[in-house]
Amino acid sequence: MEIQDRYIKKSMEDNKVRLDGRALDEFREVKIETNVVTSAEGSARVKLGNSLVIAGVKMDVMTPYPDTPDEGNLIVDAELLPIASPDFEPGPPSESAIEIARVVDRGIRECKAIDMEKLCIKPKEKVWAVHIDIHALDHDGNLMDACGLAAIAALLTARIPDYDEKNEKIVKETPFEKRKKLPVKDVPVPVTVSKIGGVLLLDASLEEEEAREAQITVTTMKSGELCAMQKAGSGFLTVDEIKRAVELSIAKGKELRELLP
Amino acid sequence: MAKVGAPEKMIEHGKRMDGRTLEQFRPLVAEAGFLEKACGSGRFEFANTKAIAAVYGPRKVHPRHMMQPQRAILRCKYNMAPFSTGERSRPGHSRRSIEISKVITEALNSSMFLEDNPKSAIDAFIEIIQADASTRCAGLNAVSLALADAGIPMKDLVSSCSVGKVDGKIVLDVAGLEDNFGDVDIAIATFGGSDKVVLLQLDGIMTIGEFHKALDLGVKGCSEIHALQKETLRKKYAVNLGGEE
Numbered sequence: 001m002e003i004q005d006r007y008i009k010k011s012m013e014d015n016k017v018r019l020d021g022r023a024l025d026e027f028r029e030v031k032i033e034t035n036v037v038t039s040a041e042g043s044a045r046v047k048l049g050n051s052l053v054i055a056g057v058k059m060d061v062m063t064p065y066p067d068t069p070d071e072g073n074l075i076v077d078a079e080l081l082p083i084a085s086p087d088f089e090p091g092p093p094s095e096s097a098i099e100i101a102r103v104v105d106r107g108i109r110e111c112k113a114i115d116m117e118k119l120c121i122k123p124k125e126k127v128w129a130v131h132i133d134i135h136a137l138d139h140d141g142n143l144m145d146a147c148g149l150a151a152i153a154a155l156l157t158a159r160i161p162d163y164d165e166k167n168e169k170i171v172k173e174t175p176f177e178k179r180k181k182l183p184v185k186d187v188p189v190p191v192t193v194s195k196i197g198g199v200l201l202l203d204a205s206l207e208e209e210e211a212r213e214a215q216i217t218v219t220t221m222k223s224g225e226l227c228a229m230q231k232a233g234s235g236f237l238t239v240d241e242i243k244r245a246v247e248l249s250i251a252k253g254k255e256l257r258e259l260l261p
Numbered sequence: 262m263a264k265v266g267a268p269e270k271m272i273e274h275g276k277r278m279d280g281r282t283l284e285q286f287r288p289l290v291a292e293a294g295f296l297e298k299a300c301g302s303g304r305f306e307f308a309n310t311k312a313i314a315a316v317y318g319p320r321k322v323h324p325r326h327m328m329q330p331q332r333a334i335l336r337c338k339y340n341m342a343p344f345s346t347g348e349r350s351r352p353g354h355s356r357r358s359i360e361i362s363k364v365i366t367e368a369l370n371s372s373m374f375l376e377d378n379p380k381s382a383i384d385a386f387i388e389i390i391q392a393d394a395s396t397r398c399a400g401l402n403a404v405s406l407a408l409a410d411a412g413i414p415m416k417d418l419v420s421s422c423s424v425g426k427v428d429g430k431i432v433l434d435v436a437g438l439e440d441n442f443g444d445v446d447i448a449i450a451t452f453g454g455s456d457k458v459v460l461l462q463l464d465g466i467m468t469i470g471e472f473h474k475a476l477d478l479g480v481k482g483c484s485e486i487h488a489l490q491k492e493t494l495r496k497k498y499a500v501n502l503g504g505e506e
């Protein structure tokens with residue numbers, strides 16, 4: 001492993017050449033399919049090269065939080081299933097799974113992608129809770145971006161079930177196509193920039209991820225503004241590298257947004 | 262609808278709610294080596310945000326499967342005291358504390374000579390005694406002091422502060438209501454007072470221009486913290502070689 005890491009690093013330092021020959025800002029093929037699970041309110045399967053994740057949206061009714069009495073709530077969870085990699089173990093979510101879930105959550109929450117006020121059923125009493133569960137099925141690097149894309153794709157195709165207020169029950173009488181769409185106002189897209197041998201690149205493969213010094217995930221909005229950022233990895237990024245990473249993320253985020261429903 | 266309890270204005274005539282200017286820290290307190298049993302300890306306060314940290318190690322690794330043959334492992338645990346917040350916070354790990362522990366550990370990793378102590382563990386524990394925003398920054402500053410106090414070889418100290426956007430203005434060291442009702446909150450940490458950023462987290466909407474300004478202000482703030490940390494250690498460990506005071 002170490003030999004491979006050193007080789008990848010050296011190849012970057014010397015010639016800026018990637019193992020798979022991609023350009024530095026080139027993503028692997030991105031495939032987004034939506035409504036792949038009919039039991040969910042919305043769902044998406046995202047393939048990023050050989051990385052595969054699936055996200056599902058489920059909704060239920062809850063009491064609102066006291067500081068937002070007329071707004072719905074968002075809950076994001078991510079699971080790195082042992083199915084996806086020999087390195088993933090069964091059990092409670094790992095540090096990495098929690099980090100992915102929280103970075104995806106902040107991206108969606110901070111830009112107010114979901115119009116939460118429209119998810120109020122009765123102020124102070126009942127609001128919709130939107131649960132996004134993201135499961136990694138195959139890990140070949142850059143699960144962060146794959147999970148972020150899957151989450152927003154699932155939201156964009158989600159529809160609100162019927163709610164029987166008298167019996168306080170969710171009923172799904174209306175056929176799926178006729179249900180009201182989940183009110184989604186913005187489309188946050190996370191793009192992760194990795195630094196290897198001092199060179200910045202996008203969509204790191206698993207091998208590249210293992211060799212990388214540091215990475216930064218930048219989530220951008222339709223307007224091109226930033227709404228979330230998270231640096232990870234044990235190395236550092238200089239101020240100049242961060243500024244370049246943000247520019248790369250804005251440009252690629254715009255491209256990826258075109259692929260979404 | 263705005264959040265319940267939001268103040269109408271948080272900045273007036275260039276002054277913030279607690280009287281500070283936009284680029285001013287709250288009163289800072291830094292101290293090293295005040296705990297008896299720990300190999301090293303540190304304290305860091307941004308006024309009402311108070312963090313302490315203790316370091317144990319290098320010591321045996323438990324569980325053993327975490328042991329690395331080539332280097333020591335660093336494990337930081339961030340914890341909030343239940344009484345540190347307005348409403349009691351549930352004791353024990355939360356998803357938030359696990360994420361913060363991860364980014365703090367990663368921020369410190371490259372500042373240390375971990376390869377000098379293979380097959381061992383360095384454990385660092387951060388306790389937030391009182392929370393008034395920027396707790397991860399205070400915790401990181403405290404733990405950096407504690408590592409130095411423990412005499413563990415380091416390349417340099419890691420220093421951290423927060424930057425925010427409040428009422429459309431970029432401010433240093435977010436506090437109080439600014440945290441709850443401000444537009445953006447950024448935690449940043451640098452290595453050795455330089456422009457090498459080892460931790461960066463941003464929540465909230467800002468333009469790229471605003472971000473550049475905030476990043477520059479944060480890096481500058483971290484270098485001020487770095488100077489204070491160095492001064493703190495120097496005061497504690499400077500040896501008086503005789504002569505006049």
